Amino acid sequence: MVKVIDGRRLAEGLRPNLLRRGQAVAERRGAPPGLAVILVGNDPASAVYVRNKIRACEAVGIRSACLRFPESIGNADLLETIANLNADPGIDGILVQLPLPAHIRLDQVLEAISVQKDVDGFHLYNVGGLVTGNTIFSPCTPYGVVKLLESENIPIEGQNVVVVGASNIVGKPMALMLMARGATVAICHAKTRDLAQFTILADILVVAAGVPNLIIGQMVKTGAVVIDVGINRLADGCITGDVDFNGVSAKASRITPVPGGVGPMTVTMLLENTIASAERALAHQQSHAAPDIPQFQRA
Numbered sequence: 001m002v003k004v005i006d007g008r009r010l011a012e013g014l015r016p017n018l019l020r021r022g023q024a025v026a027e028r029r030g031a032p033p034g035l036a037v038i039l040v041g042n043d044p045a046s047a048v049y050v051r052n053k054i055r056a057c058e059a060v061g062i063r064s065a066c067l068r069f070p071e072s073i074g075n076a077d078l079l080e081t082i083a084n085l086n087a088d089p090g091i092d093g094i095l096v097q098l099p100l101p102a103h104i105r106l107d108q109v110l111e112a113i114s115v116q117k118d119v120d121g122f123h124l125y126n127v128g129g130l131v132t133g134n135t136i137f138s139p140c141t142p143y144g145v146v147k148l149l150e151s152e153n154i155p156i157e158g159q160n161v162v163v164v165g166a167s168n169i170v171g172k173p174m175a176l177m178l179m180a181r182g183a184t185v186a187i188c189h190a191k192t193r194d195l196a197q198f199t200i201l202a203d204i205l206v207v208a209a210g211v212p213n214l215i216i217g218q219m220v221k222t223g224a225v226v227i228d229v230g231i232n233r234l235a236d237g238c239i240t241g242d243v244d245f246n247g248v249s250a251k252a253s254r255i256t257p258v259p260g261g262v263g264p265m266t267v268t269m270l271l272e273n274t275i276a277s278a279e280r281a282l283a284h285q286q287s288h289a290a291p292d293i294p295q296f297q298r299a
């Protein structure tokens, strides 16, 4: 009998501790953890995600500010906004909601964010840190998947993991984070031939391809743990994942639903990173030490 992993319940269970930590920061430095969210353009899904992040911040005592800009904002103006936030001692975390309009240089924007405030974990330093093991912030969705596996006491070390999807936000960091925990990881992507020959070997199957019903029951090993990271909005407005939930439930031992699986954990990991950033800033302030992470400037 499959167990459905309730990501909403797990995420809510982590919040009391986040609230306590946020309050402790506020008491010790006289200001709560602060998050700045940059939203460019009018993408309705992005607006919903940002609203949910702001609400979640309120629930754990993070002071958040949403900076909204029109689609037409120029690259330089966005970079200047980020530079101002980098210098603001009341801001512990900065995130730029993705996707951005095509004329904005995503690489420049992500590298402009101070490594110490990069709570999305998208700066090159933090991405590279996933390889070398000294990342400051892990990207929220893969981090949420790891927390979810750990909360369910699902072993990672020595397991065969297949990650379907090789995006910079989910697939690639996911593979690195699971490899760092001792899993044997294969990454499949849009060019993979005969996907099923890989997925059938997975003890843990993580799917982040953005293709509804890509994974059906016969592609899954009996007893596998199936983590569905896909968020696909159907014509009727409903949200569905990348996994045929009913068919795969007949084979899997555990499965995450969409909605209500990985998504809520993504938001909670953003809260975790923001509070961890504030704790770090406070520790540095109290030790009077210089920041131990270099800043990167584009030539």
Ligand SMILES: Nc1nc2c(c(=O)[nH]1)N[C@@H](CN(C=O)c1ccc(C(=O)N[C@@H](CCC(=O)O)C(=O)O)cc1)CN2
Binding pocket: 048, 049, 095, 096, 097, 098, 099, 120, 140, 141, 169, 231, 239, 258, 259, 260, 261, 262, 263, 264, 265, 266, 267
């Ligand atoms: N700067 C970032 N941009 C984007 C990220 C990110 O991590 N950082 N990830 C996604 C969007 N995203 C967060 O920003 C996100 C998407 C979905 C959910 C979520 O909770 N989904 C719910 C369903 C929500 C609904 O009904 O619409 C669920 O799965 O239960 C959270 C965060 C791209 N951009």
